[in-house]
Amino acid sequence: MTRIDAIIQDIKAKIATVTYTAGTRLPSVRKAAALYDCSPSTVVEAYERLVSAGILYARAGAGFYVAERTVPLSLAEIAPDIExxxxxxxxxxxxxxxxxxxxxxxxxxxxxxWLYLEGVRRGMRTIAKAEDDVLSDYATPLGLPALRQLLARRMHGLGIEANPAQIMLTESGTQALDLLCRFILRAGDTVLVDDPCYFNFYALLRAHRVKVIGVPYTPQGVDTAAFAAMIDTHQPRLYITNAAIHNPTGAILTPSTAYQVLQLAQQANMYIIEDDIFADFEVTPAPRLAALDGLSRVLYMGSFSKTISASLRCGYIAAPNELLEDLLDLKMATGFGGAHLAAHVVMHALMDTGxxxxxxxxxxxxxxxxxxxxxxxxxxxxxxxxxxxxxxxxxxxxxxxxxxxxxxxxxxxxxxxxxxxxxxxxxxxxxxxxxxxxxxxxxxxxxxxxxxxxxxxx
Amino acid sequence: MTRIDAIIQDIKAKIATVTYTAGTRLPSVRKAAALYDCSPSTVVEAYERLVSAGILYARAGAGFYVAERTVPLSLAEIAPDIExxxxxxxxxxxxxxxxxxxxxxxxxxxxxxWLYLEGVRRGMRTIAKAEDDVLSDYATPLGLPALRQLLARRMHGLGIEANPAQIMLTESGTQALDLLCRFILRAGDTVLVDDPCYFNFYALLRAHRVKVIGVPYTPQGVDTAAFAAMIDTHQPRLYITNAAIHNPTGAILTPSTAYQVLQLAQQANMYIIEDDIFADFEVTPAPRLAALDGLSRVLYMGSFSKTISASLRCGYIAAPNELLEDLLDLKMATGFGGAHLAAHVVMHALMDTGxxxxxxxxxxxxxxxxxxxxxxxxxxxxxxxxxxxxxxxxxxxxxxxxxxxxxxxxxxxxxxxxxxxxxxxxxxxxxxxxxxxxxxxxxxxxxxxxxxxxxxxx
The missing domain is CATH 3.90.1150.10 (Aspartate Aminotransferase, domain 1)
Known part of the structure; x- marks a missing residue:
């Protein structure tokens, strides 16, 4: 990458994460040259190219400013340097x-x-004969009560005490995560993730225009010393992690790491999203952050796409009581009723003795x-x-x-x-x-x- | 509402639509008193209450500032004055x-x-016997090709020339609209809607933290003189409307209104979202904005929830070619694969001679x-x-x-x-x-x- 490209990318990244907003005056050419450790002519070239692209504008004698964005969001543009x-x-x-x-x-x-398609087929045939409202209506705001009760019992088995009224169904696990991020984050916020972590966390967080900081992962869970240091440096709003079986490493969170992570999050007044998509693959349950925390700052979520079917979209969120109403408003506004029919089929498959x-x-x-x-x-x-x-x-x-x-x-x-x-x-x-x-x-x-x-x- | 409440709400609304952001200094007490036409003590009381609520903070001798937001998004709080x-x-x-x-x-x-549940039941039974991949897999990024081809043919019947590769399936009509808004809008943007319009447009736009301006609706479509005036005053980024049958009035867009709206949108370089959720209720097709415009600045969308079933979630978007890749990235990042099984059942119901x-x-x-x-x-x-x-x-x-x-x-x-x-x-x-x-x-x-x-x- 040339010096000019590096400057261009740095400025684009600052705009994407709203460090610079429309109307922000950029550093003077002289200051920028010192900042980027390059010649003033390199800075001028970078600024001019951004003017040509409509990203900056120049005011005679007054320097360079960030232009109003008039083109739609491009995730590719937010991270242009990724191969x-x-x-x-x-x-x-x-x-x-x-x-x-x-x-x-x-x-x-x-x-x-390898999936439980026999149960899906059986569920489909059963639901095909169900009463009209199962087949016709939008779901209720929280979603199918029977499935939420079943989820509450399953969570209880993991030590997570969630009332069915604290559980809401979503269109999918990804949609659950997205909904939680929309709820908690604003453009420009900082989010901690594990390094390495599930790759779609990056793609999704790019869409939220936030700064993402990776914290090294160890076989016992996240590196808590690094976690504490990142909190000090970056004042993150949120930490997103997998529950139990970590993707991609397969490591399992130890009780001691879980305890330390929660303590640090509490001191920093951060939220945690715990994604338990691999719950059913566990033989012996590992500790859940949501269980230790009692669903207070941990938002717990999952889906059935890894064991039952990815074709039937259905996810869920268990949230702290005091956040539930606002979260439900956001779900209604952005998705209206959820996946009613899919929830019925999933429930049939889960209840099936098979x-x-x-x-x-x-x-x-x-x-x-x-x-x-x-x-x-x-x-x-x-x-x-x-x-x-x-x-x-x-x-x-x-x-x-x-x-x-x-x-x-x-x-x-x-x-x-x-x-x-x-x-x-x-x-x-x-x-x-x-x-x-x-x-x-x-x-x-x-x-x-x-x-x-x-x-x-x- | 008291004077104090009115000031508090005005400030909250300015924060919600990012007119004020974290760190913005509020007008001095004297200036605010002139602005709100009230006594300085009323302003002080309003500011102090906002400080107590953690929304503002005071700096000794330097005035009042907008605090960093540390609580999640509350749609109820963004519009607190609505009964x-x-x-x-x-x-x-x-x-x-x-x-x-x-x-x-x-x-x-x-x-x-009143819905086509017979077709849904038949579709469910057929899909229950389908090959494994139909029941198990995530959808491809754009969604079921056969359904997109069918949609392209239906659009052709309305004069909308969309290639199946320009059509993407979504989880629902609401999700289609939400995805398009995320793609086009940023907090603080202005959006025109019909007045009256489908009420969930308001709820959804609240979640996007934008300014919403209603344009009076007439039996021939939106009032084009008012539409032109609103464009001049507010420089909106987007206009959202129903195609053909308007909700709630049942009015039908006339060709002349359609033409004028497009001309004005073009001059203002605005996007238009045309929501065609009631397409199948038409006896004689009315003109579509997307047809006149040739899918250039009109983003066309719909779903099947009004005629087939609302329980089966499946919507679609037809988008300009040059926007498609970026829109698809956003769909993948925020929803991953779409509703594969629902798309199959919807297609069966639509293809059914019944x-x-x-x-x-x-x-x-x-x-x-x-x-x-x-x-x-x-x-x-x-x-x-x-x-x-x-x-x-x-x-x-x-x-x-x-x-x-x-x-x-x-x-x-x-x-x-x-x-x-x-x-x-x-x-x-x-x-x-x-x-x-x-x-x-x-x-x-x-x-x-x-x-x-x-x-x-x-």
Whole structure:
């Protein structure tokens, strides 16, 4: 990147996160030259290019100002320096666009025949015969009462005491997260995430125009010393994390880390969003932040897309009582009634006696797939950062000299979708890491393609 | 409202629409007293109350400043002066919370047995037998190709030339509108709407923290002289309107109004969102803005909740080509894959030969219900602003001395949900108007309750 490009990107980023707003006067050319450690002519060139692009305007003798934005929001423009291979939006779209008949060790969900589709089919047939209102009406504001009661019982099993009236259904897990972010955040706020973390957190937070700070993740949960330091430096409004099984590493939060995180969040008066999308993959429940905290500053959420079906969209939020009414207003204003029919089908699948049997078989199947993947990866010199005993993912280090983004690009050319480390890492220092979904690695061709492409990379 | 309350509300509104932001210095007490035409002590009292509420802070000798917001977004707080009976959020929640076994002439949708549930049931049974991927997978980024092709053909029938690759599916009509607003608007922008208009536009725009300006609506469409004047005064970024059948009036846009609106929008470089949710209720298609404009500054959207089912959430957007990629990024970031299963069931219902037959019967049934409602309302001295020949709604004037909000409150006590005029009117000068849904007025008790309550109101 040239000096000029670096200045342009810095200014664009400041506008995106509303550090600069319409009408802000930019530093004088002389000051900017000192700031960016470059010549005044470089600054002038950068400013002039931004004027041509309509992003700044010049007032004769008075300097350069930020122009009113007149074009729609472009997430691509907010983070223009990200290579496609490690752009969360690009990886998500690749995975979704090439769903069938492609090798997808990088994708974040189970193959169709690993999900509880038998229960979905049975639920669909039952609901097809249901009374008219089930099939016709908008959901009530909070959503299907029976499913919220079931969720409250499941949460109780995890030590989270939520009244069904504190639980609201959403269109999906992503929509639940988005709704919570809209509720809590304003453009320009700072948010802490784990580094690495689920890549769509970055894409989603880009849409909220906030500053995102990654905190290093350890096998015991987030690095609490770094967490405390980031709070001091950045005064974040929010911390977003996975409950229990961490994506992408498969690490599990320890009770002591959970306790320290909550203490620090309390001192800083921050909110925490705990995304429990992988709850049903656990054999022994790990501690939940929402349980320790008693749903006071922790907003707990999840969905059923990882175990029942991603085609039936249905998520949920359990929120502190005093936030509920305002959160419900926001849900109504931006989504009106939620997914009524999907909620009915999900409930049928969950209540089905077959679901527990299915999940128990799934654990066995995943364990077998994990063992297989680890053995195959070992042959290629790819080593796990941690060997998880549950969940879908292996977070692995590549051999010396192999760059994850390049490997992903070259494998894509062979029809295989990978998830390179820097997609998950805000600090982009995970260029030698790769996330593998063991359920998508049962096909030996995955390793054959990897081996062949890595051979060529050397 | 006291003087103090008026000042407090004005300041809160300026913060909500980001006219004031964190750190803004408020006018001095003396200046504010001149501005609000009151005594300095009134200003001091208002400022002090806002300090107590944590909304302002005082700096000794330097005045009052806007504090950093540390509490989540409250839509109720953004418009604190709205009475519950005419609060869009409250009316929506009442309608959704009292769905069955209540008289609901104020609600915006058809009774269950007027919808195409036979097609939904058949679609559900068919999809229950579909291949695994239909039941398991996230949708592709744009959504089900076959449904987008079908939508392109339907749009073609309305003169809108949209390539299926310009059409994206969304979780619902409301979500389509919300996504477009997020894409186009920033907090503090100005948006034009029809006055009166669909009440959830207000609720949704409140969530976007923008300034909303109502433009008077006439039987030929929006008042174009007023529209031009509002553009001059407010430099709006966007105009949101219904396509064809207007909610709540039932008026139909004329070709000449459509042409003038587009010309004005073009001169002002504004976007237009055209919400075509009532498309299938039309007998003869009215002109569409999106058709005249060729999908250049008009973003066209709709859903199937009014004719097929509101329980199956599925909406769509047809967007200008050059905006599509960025819009799709935003959809992916905030919702990930869309409603795959719902899209399949909707497509089955639409393709079903029974759908056209159902719609033709529905037209007859609505015509009969409209005639009946008009006759019954006439007996009570309630007169239509316009007699529409299609759609669900009658926008009616109440007899002298009857206030719509009071009537709604008193009818609610009798278990009947009404939609008083000022819910639809930003200028709140529709206090003598009421929207009736003729399909929810076939029960004679509706008029018996109305008559009894109006008698008591006098």
């Amino acid at each position: 496609r291979e490690i752009d969360p939006l690009w990886v998500a779209r690749q995975s979704l666009e090439t769903q069938q008949h492609t090798l997808r060790p990088g994708c974040g969900w189970l193959p169709a025949d 679901y527990r049997k299915h999940m128990s078989m799934l654990h066995t199947r995943l364990a077998r797939a994990r063992t297989y993947a680890l053995a195959q990866l070992a042959k290629l010199g790819i080593t796990p950062w941690l060997v998880p005993n549950t969940g879908l993912f292996l977070w692995c280090q590549l051999p010396d000299g192999v760059d994850a983004a390049k490997l992903a690009r070259d494998c894509m050319a062979e029809g295989m979708v990978l998830a390179p480390g820097n997609v998950f890492s805000q600090s982009t220092d995970a260029h030698r890491f790769m996330r593998f979904n063991v359920a998508q690695c049962v096909d030996a061709r995955v390793f054959a393609v990897l081996e062949a492409v890595m051979e060529k990379c050397k | 519950r009976e005419i609060d869009p959020l409250w009316v929506a929640r009442q309608s959704l919370e009292t769905q069955q076994h209540t008289l609901r002439p104020g609600c915006g949708w058809l009774p269950a047995d 759908y056209r037959k159902h719609m033709s019967m529905l037209h007859t049934r609505l015509a009969r219900a409209r005639t009946y409602a008009l006759a019954q309302l006439a007996k009570l001295g309630i007169t239509p602003w316009l007699v529409p020949n299609t759609g669900l709604f009658l926008w009616c004037q109440l007899p002298d001395g009857v206030d719509a909000a009071k009537l709604a409150r008193d009818c609610m006590a009798e278990g009947m949900v009404l939609a008083p005029g000022n819910v639809f009117s930003q200028s709140t000068d529709a206090h003598r108007f009421m929207r009736f849904n003729v399909a929810q007025c076939v029960d004679a008790r509706v008029f018996a309750v109305l008559e009894a309550v109006m008698e008591k109101c006098k």
